[in-house]
Amino acid sequence: MMGGEAPELSAQERAGKAFPVSWDQFHRDCRALTWRLNEVGPFHAVIAITRGGLVPAAIVARELGVRVIDTVCIASYDHNKQGELQVLKGISEAAMKLGGGTGKGLLIVDDLVDTGKTGKLVREMLPDAHFATVYAKPKGRPLVDTYITEVSQDTWIFFPWDTALSYHPPLRDGAA
Known part of the structure; x- marks a missing residue:
């Protein structure tokens, strides 16, 4: 750290608000997303953005009856710190063909x-695919066609696959 520079904070440290999501809540939110998507489809295939999109993609594909699921693997976070984007795996040629090369009919x-x-x-x-997320923050919201819940930019969402049940002290004992 040089002179008057502030130390770099992780995304979680910058996030002032915690939003824990249980498996039950996440499943309900994914089904609610599917209800909205059912009005927009049909879709030829679902493209999950990994890793976070794997679970909602499975639920949405099941509910919509879509059998073709592909992934695009992009790394942008290292635990809780956002970094440069890296495409680890692109979209398959077969899925690209289903979408006519532009994504039309893909979710x-x-x-x-x-x-x-x-x-x-x-x-x-x-560019022509329908983009759906379960949750949206204001900076990214304009890119999404369908979402369920908007949270503030300073909210950190704790997804069920990133958390575990553990003892939590009472507020009176200094718990946050």
Whole structure:
């Protein structure tokens, strides 16, 4: 750290608000997303943005009766710190063909759109696809066609696959 520079904070440290989501709540939110998507489809395939989009994509594909599921693997977070985007695996040629090369009739699914960097990259790959997320933050919200819950930009969502049940002290004992 040089002179008067502030130390770099992780996304979680910058996030002032915690939003824990249980498995039950996440499943309900994914089904609610599917109700909205059912009005928009049909879709030829679901493209999950990994890793966060895997669980909602499975639920949405099941509920919509879509059998073709592909992934686009993009790394943007290292635990809780956002970094440069890396495409680890692109969309398959077969899925691209189903979408006519532009994504028409394809459904992109992710758990969350945050800053929109990942969404923008996937939108460039599939400009005509329908993009759906379970949760949306204001910076990324304009990239998404369908979502269920908007949270503030300073909210940190704790997804059920990233958490475990543990003892939590009472508020009177200093718990946050």
